[in-house]
Amino acid sequence: MVAIALAAKDVRRGVRSKSLVLTAVVGPLVLGLIMALAFGGANGPSATIAVVDLDATATSEGVVAVLGDQLSGGPVSLRTDLRDAEEAVIAEEVDAALVIPPGYTKSLFDQPLALQVVRNNQRAIPGEVATAIAGELASQSDLIRAATSTVVAIDQTQPPLADVREIRPAITVDIGDLQNSFNAALYFGPLTIFLFLGLGGAARSLVREEREGTLARIRSIAVSPRTLTSGSAIGVFIQGVLASLVVYAVSTVAFGARWGEPAEVILVLLALVAALSGLSTVITAASRTEAQAEGWTNACAFLFGIIGGSFFGGAQFPGVLGVVGAYTPNALAMRALIELGPGGQDLASVLPILAALVAAGIAAFAVGSQLMTRRFG
C-alpha cells in the first residue's frame, strides 16, 4: 500500500509537471502533426494544376474537363500560353501546369507529341502530381494510338474519333490507399522517442528526492528501500501509460490519425511503456549522478529512435544496423502496430513481440530496482 501511495504521489507530480506533459505528450503530437501536414495529411497531397490547352479541339477540351474531375486540388485553372503558365507557377498562383501541345488530337493517330509539365522547384509534391497526371494522359494517348493502328493494320480504315473516345482499357492501374488505412507511424515514431525522454525524467525522481533531502524524510517513517523503488517504478509506468493514451486519443480525435483497433493499440502501448519504463529505471539506477542519468537516457532515446526507425515512419535500415535496430523497443512496438494495422494480423501473431517487450521491461525493472535498493539501503 505504501508503494501504491508513493506511486500515486509520483503520478500526481508528473501530471502537474510541465516537463513530462511537454516531452511525452506535446512533443510527439506536434512532431507527428508537422509530418502529417507535410505529406498531405489524411487526404493525400492536393495540388492546383493549371492547364494550357494549345490544341483547342473538342478532344483536348474533353481532356481538360476530365482532368478537372480527377484533381483533388479543385478545378483546373486554364492558361492561355506557356509563358502565362510559367509566370503563374513562379508566382505560386498555381502549383504546377500541364501543357497540351498544338496538334495533340491529330497526334493520337500519328506520331506522339510530348506533353509538358511546368513545375516549381520549390514545390516538389505538386510537381510530381502534375507529372503523374501527364504520364497517365500520355499512356491513354498511347492506348488510342495502339488501338487505332491495330484497326488500320487489319482493316485499312481509320476508326472515327467518336469510337476512339469510347475505348475502355483492358487493365487499369489502381493506386492502393496505404496512407488512408494507416498513418499512425507518423505519431507513434515520435511517441517512442519522447516517451523514453519523459519516462527518464520520471525515473530520476528518486535520485532528485535524494539530492533534495525529501527521500531521507520519507525513509524516516520506516519505508524500506524496496518499497521506495517499487513505488517509483509503478509511478513511472502509470505516467507512461497516461501520456501515451493521451497522445493516442488526441492524435485520433483531433488530427484524424488511424492507429487500428483500439484494444490492440492499447496493448501495444502498454507493452512499449513497460519496456521503456524498465529501461529508464535501469539507466537511472546505474548512473552516478542525475545529470549522467539524464544524458544517458537522452542518448539511448535518440539512438534507439534512429536505429529503430522511429524518425523514418518505422522503416528499418539495411544490413547489421537494421538487424540490431529491429530489436529496439521502438522497432518492436512499431512492428507490432504495423502487423496489427496494415498487416492485417491478429493479436495472437504479435503476442511474442508484446511478451518480449514486457519481459524486457520486467527484467530491466528488476535489475534497476536491485541497484536502487542497494543505493538507498
Place this chain on the structure above:
Amino acid sequence: MTAPAAPPQSPLVRPGQGVSDSPSTWTIAASVAAIDLRRLVRDRVALFFMVVLPFVLIFALGVAFPTDTGVVGVGVVVGEETGIGGELLAAVGGADTLDVTFYDTPQEIVRDIQLGRIEAGIVIPPNLTEVVESGGTGEVRLELDPANQASAMLRNMLDAVVENQALVLTAARFAEDRTGAEKQEALAVAEAQVRSLTRGQVESITVGGSGTPISGFAFTALAQVILFMFINSLAGGSSLVEMRVFGVADRALTAPVTVAGLTVGITLSRFLIALMQGLLIAVVAAVAFDVDWGSPAVLLSVLTLFALVSAGAGVLMGALARTPDQAVAFGIPIALAMAALGGCFFPLSVAPAAMQLVARVLTPQAWATSALTASVFDGVGLGSVLVNLAVLAGFAALYLSFGAVMLSRRLQRR
C-alpha cells in the same frame, strides 16, 4: 562594499595579478569560454551527443542510401499464375530495375512497405483474365508510400510494366469489336503494333531553381548538421541552468568577474561548440561519404551564422528555464519541432505552401537548409543566398541579444 578578493586558485586571475588590476570583459569572456570548452571535453555524455550521435546517424544513413543502383524492391501478390496474370508476372520478373519478392496477401505488402523492407507492391487479382476476356476492365493495384519521395518515379516504373500488357489487350479488343477479326489475329497484330509504337513522353520545365532532384544522402547530411547544431545548443542550456541554480555562477562572480564577461564568455563557448560540431559533421560527411557541399563560402557562412543562432537559443533556454530538467524537457521537443518544420526531416519543397511560409517566419532552420540545399543541389554561390544569410543574421541577433539580456538579468538577481 569592497570588492571581493580574487581566490588564488581562480583561473581567471593570472599569478601576480591584483584585485585592482581587474581583467577586461573580453579577457574574462575568453577565460570563461576556455573553461566551458574544457568542461565539455571532459563530459562524455555531452561529447556523445556532439560527436558520436550525429556520426551514428550519418553513417547509418550513408549505409541506408546505397549508391544508386536503380533497383527497386517490389512485392507482388500473384492472384493468377496463368493467362494475363502470368504474362504480367513475367514482365515484372523480367524487369532489370525490379527486385521482386512474392507475398500471399496485399496486407503483407503494405506492412513491409511501412517497415521499409520493400518500396512498392503490385497486386494481381485472381480473376484478371476472366474479367478482361468478358469485356470488362481488370484492376491491378499498386501500393506506394506517399511519404516516399520516390513514389512518383516508382509509380511510373510499375505503370510502364503493366501498361505494355494493357496496350496489347486493349488494342486487340478494340480491333476485334471494330473489324470482326479473330481474337488470335487481333492479338498478334496488336502485339506487333505495340512493339513498334513510339510512346508519348512527358517533358518537365522547371522554374524557381535548377530542378536537380533533392534527395539522398547529401540532403540528409546537410539536414543533420542543422538539426544537431541546434538541438545540442538548446539541450546544452541545462548546464547554464545548473550553473545558475547550483551556485557556480555565484562563486564565479565573487572573483573579479563581471556579469557581462560571464555572459559573453558563456555565449562565446556555446558558439564555438556549435560551430565545431557543424564543421566536424561537414568534414566527415565530405571525406567519408563524398558529400559535395557546393560552395565552401556558402557552407562556412551558413554554419557560422547558424552557430550564432544556436548559441543564442541555447543561452536563452539557459536563462529562461528554472531547472536543468526543464531546459532539456523544453529544449529537445522545441528543437525537434523546429527542425521538422524547418526542413531537417524532409525537403521543405515537399510541404504545402502555407507550411513553407510558417517555417520561414518561425524557424532559422528553414533559411539555413534552403541556403545549403541551393548550394549543394543547384551549385549556387554566396551571391544567391544573401537573403538567407541576412535572415539568419537577423535570427542570430534576435536570439543572442534576447538571450544575453535574460541571462545577465538572471545573474544580476543572484
